Amino acid sequence: MSRADDEGFMGQAIALSLTHLGQTSTNPSVGCIVVKDGEVVGRAVTAIGGRPHAEPQALAEAGEKARGATVYVTLEPCSHFGRTPPCADALIVAGVARVVVALSDPDTRVSGRGLKRLEDAGILVETGVLKAEAARALAGYLSRQTKGRPYVILKLAVSADGMLGRRGTEIAITGPEVKAEVHRLRAKSDAILVGSGTALADDPELTVRLAGLEDRSPFRIVLDRDFGLSLTSKLVRSASGVPVAVVSIPSGGALAWQVSGPSEHTAVEDTANLDRAARRLALEAAGVEVMEALDLRDLLHQLAVRGVSTLMVEGGAQVAAAFRNLDLVDRIDLYTADMEIGAGGIESPVTPADIPHGFALVDDRPVGKDRLRQYERAL
Numbered sequence: 502m503s504r505a506d507d508e509g510f511m512g513q514a515i516a517l518s519l520t521h522l523g524q525t526s527t528n529p530s531v532g533c534i535v536v537k538d539g540e541v542v543g544r545a546v547t548a549i550g551g552r553p554h555a556e557p558q559a560l561a562e563a564g565e566k567a568r569g570a571t572v573y574v575t576l577e578p579c580s581h582f583g584r585t586p587p588c589a590d591a592l593i594v595a596g597v598a599r600v601v602v603a604l605s606d607p608d609t610r611v612s613g614r615g616l617k618r619l620e621d622a623g624i625l626v627e628t629g630v631l632k633a634e635a636a637r638a639l640a641g642y643l644s645r646q647t648k649g650r651p652y653v654i655l656k657l658a659v660s661a662d663g664m665l666g667r668r669g670t671e672i673a674i675t676g677p678e679v680k681a682e683v684h685r686l687r688a689k690s691d692a693i694l695v696g697s698g699t700a701l702a703d704d705p706e707l708t709v710r711l712a713g714l715e716d717r718s719p720f721r722i723v724l725d726r727d728f729g730l731s732l733t734s735k736l737v738r739s740a741s742g743v744p745v746a747v748v749s750i751p752s753g754g755a756l757a758w759q760v761s762g763p764s765e766h767t768a769v770e771d772t773a774n775l776d777r778a779a780r781r782l783a784l785e786a787a788g789v790e791v792m793e794a795l796d797l798r799d800l801l802h803q804l805a806v807r808g809v810s811t812l813m814v815e816g817g818a819q820v821a822a823a824f825r826n827l828d829l830v831d832r833i834d835l836y837t838a839d840m841e842i843g844a845g846g847i848e849s850p851v852t853p854a855d856i857p858h859g860f861a862l863v864d865d866r867p868v869g870k871d872r873l874r875q876y877e878r879a880l
């Protein structure tokens with residue numbers, strides 16, 4: 502099999518892995534393709550919820566045809582007895598001839614041992630095929646494993662004059678095509694985060710509202726030290742269906758996120774006359790989880806421990822600035838529109854003319870009437 506053939510089949514395995522992205526936490530979404538005599542005879546992706554792993558499912562589909570076949574996997578097959586037996590053993594028992602892997606697994610229970618197990622059994626093993634593409638598909642898992650925090654995607658919609666919106670009114674900057682794309686990105690993320698200012702001003706629901714993807718809403722997180730989130734907000738009213746947490750981060754401390762509080766906004770303040778402790782209790786009674794974190798880094802660590810691999814940060818200006826200033830962003834999805842906001846605009850902390858140092862443009866394309874520029878932290 503030529504290198505080009507290998508890359509073609511690995512490309513298929515990566516594409517397959519993307520179909521369950523955001524649905525396999527705390528496990529990575531892995532793609533696996535079984536090829537016999539140039540023909541695909543088995544294909545699978547890590548099941549929703551994380552188990553079974555990809556390889557045993559693809560082998561089951563291939564059946565007897567797996568004997569002597571070549572198997573393409575986006576991540577090193579596991580070698581540990583976890584909640585399922587090792588995938589390396591399943592490949593050995595099935596009698597495959599060759600295993601092509603994109604990336605070795607940083608999980609300390611595996612890292613290198615899966616590959617060695619296969620080689621020791623006489624299977625030809627090749628690694629590094631479409632490594633960069635696989636690393637992008639597994640970015641959340643790799644970040645959680647190696648950095649102990651989720652992969653952070655900062656999504657911003659900016660007007661031609663560099664504004665995120667206008668104080669006091671909600672203005673749509675980008676069009677319906679961007680909205681659909683953002684909902685698809687939500688569906689691929691494990692969690693989504695906004696500040697209390699955005700929650701109070703825009704009353705967002707932060708769920709996925711696209712046909713067929715309604716059950717893919719991520720865990721919703723609001724930075725809300727004052728517990729000012731309204732009980733009648735869409736976030737709170739939908740808390741029984743899709744989990745939502747408010748996070749209290751104390752002010753002060755070098756890395757603490759400086760919260761200005763909800764005073765700027767005049768949302769329906771049904772709990773405004775209560776003190777902070779009572780507001781907290783009211784939110785908890787409404788089904789909202791309360792999380793306490795020392796600072797943003799600590800919050801990201803807690804989320805990683807809970808299995809959040811990819812976190813989408815959706816607003817607003819202060820939150821985006823805090824993530825940027827603390828160097829906690831891995832990818833920026835910057836949508837721009839032709840419209841101008843003018844006077845009273847809220848300046849975006851990131852614009853096409855002001856991208857953080859160390860980021861490279863990896864995508865630049867029209868989305869409806871708007872434009873997406875995607876930047877990634879250069880490795």
Ligand code: AOF
Nearest residue numbers: 531547554555578579583584585588608
């Ligand atoms: C594979 N194929 O499709 C996936 C793998 O908790 P467990 O027992 O399910 O094991 C979780 C670990 O398995 C995870 O950290 C990662 O190393 C690996 N995920 N491995 O061979 C797969 N999803």
Ligand code: ZN
Nearest residue numbers: 554579587588
């Ligand atoms: Zn496995």
